[in-house]
Amino acid sequence: MGLFGNKNITIYAPVSGTIKQLSKLTDATFAQKILGDGLAITPNSGEVKSPLAKGSVINAFHTGHAYGLSTGKGPEVLVHFGMDTVMLDGKGFDVKVATGDKVKLDTTLCEVDLKSVKKEAPSVDTPIIITNDSIGTYKINFLKKSGKVEAGEPIFELVK
Amino acid sequence: MKSITVKIIDPVGLHARPAAVVVKEANNFGSDIVIKANGKEGNLKSIMNIMSMAVKTGEEVIIEANGDDAEAAITAIEKVMKDNKLV
Numbered sequence: 095m096g097l098f099g100n101k102n103i104t105i106y107a108p109v110s111g112t113i114k115q116l117s118k119l120t121d122a123t124f125a126q127k128i129l130g131d132g133l134a135i136t137p138n139s140g141e142v143k144s145p146l147a148k149g150s151v152i153n154a155f156h157t158g159h160a161y162g163l164s165t166g167k168g169p170e171v172l173v174h175f176g177m178d179t180v181m182l183d184g185k186g187f188d189v190k191v192a193t194g195d196k197v198k199l200d201t202t203l204c205e206v207d208l209k210s211v212k213k214e215a216p217s218v219d220t221p222i223i224i225t226n227d228s229i230g231t232y233k234i235n236f237l238k239k240s241g242k243v244e245a246g247e248p249i250f251e252l253v254k
Numbered sequence: 255m256k257s258i259t260v261k262i263i264d265p266v267g268l269h270a271r272p273a274a275v276v277v278k279e280a281n282n283f284g285s286d287i288v289i290k291a292n293g294k295e296g297n298l299k300s301i302m303n304i305m306s307m308a309v310k311t312g313e314e315v316i317i318e319a320n321g322d323d324a325e326a327a328i329t330a331i332e333k334v335m336k337d338n339k340l341v
Contacts, residue, residue: 123271227301
């Protein structure tokens with residue numbers, strides 16, 4: 095948990111809920127890891143926090159359903175709340191950050207109206223992935239593969 | 255240098271799913287490939303770059319490739335965009 099030197103990058107759960115393998119997601123783009131590898135969490139709360147202890151927002155989509163974050167070391171993290179949630183065009187998403195903002199573990203990215211999004215979107219499963227084009231020579235080491243998780247818990251790390 | 259101008263017809267614009275396919279194709283080529291839309295320019299080999307440009311439906315974009323395989327890159331990218339009903 096950050097004690098093994100500063101070469102590894104730890105990715106933390108941005109939402110509390112239950113871990114789901116990417117391959118179990120209904121959207122092929124994520125299930126087939128076309129964008130990248132990582133994990134998904136089925137959230138039980140609408141609070142979305144930073145998945146990084148130290149990073150910056152490359153991209154806060156105006157619709158609030160997806161966030162691109164930079165680790166500052168090359169790899170970029172994509173947090174995508176729900177499947178096909180881009181269609182909601184922002185309804186139910188209260189975005190708390192802007193492009194360029196620095197983030198810490200306790201930074202809130204967004205507050206989602208979980209009840210409303212559950213009704214309107216096919217799924218609230220939230221993938222957290224490292225984009226293929228940014229992972230470089232890092233490898234993903236999963237720290238959790240299933241079960242319940244709280245926001246702020248380490249879920250995987252990038253190791254060289 | 256080779257370039258094409260296309261109009262995005264996907265109702266949701268150039269977002270995650272189609273962006274991923276185009277980026278994957280762009281990464282098959284050695285050329286530098288950029289996408290230009292509404293005054294912004296992004297690296298077509300970067301998923302984050304493309305998504306942050308938030309290209310909407312109905313917008314016209316220019317795809318420009320520079321390098322030895324620029325011609326092949328543009329042809330392949332155009333095909334992928336058409337196959338995925340992006341343009």
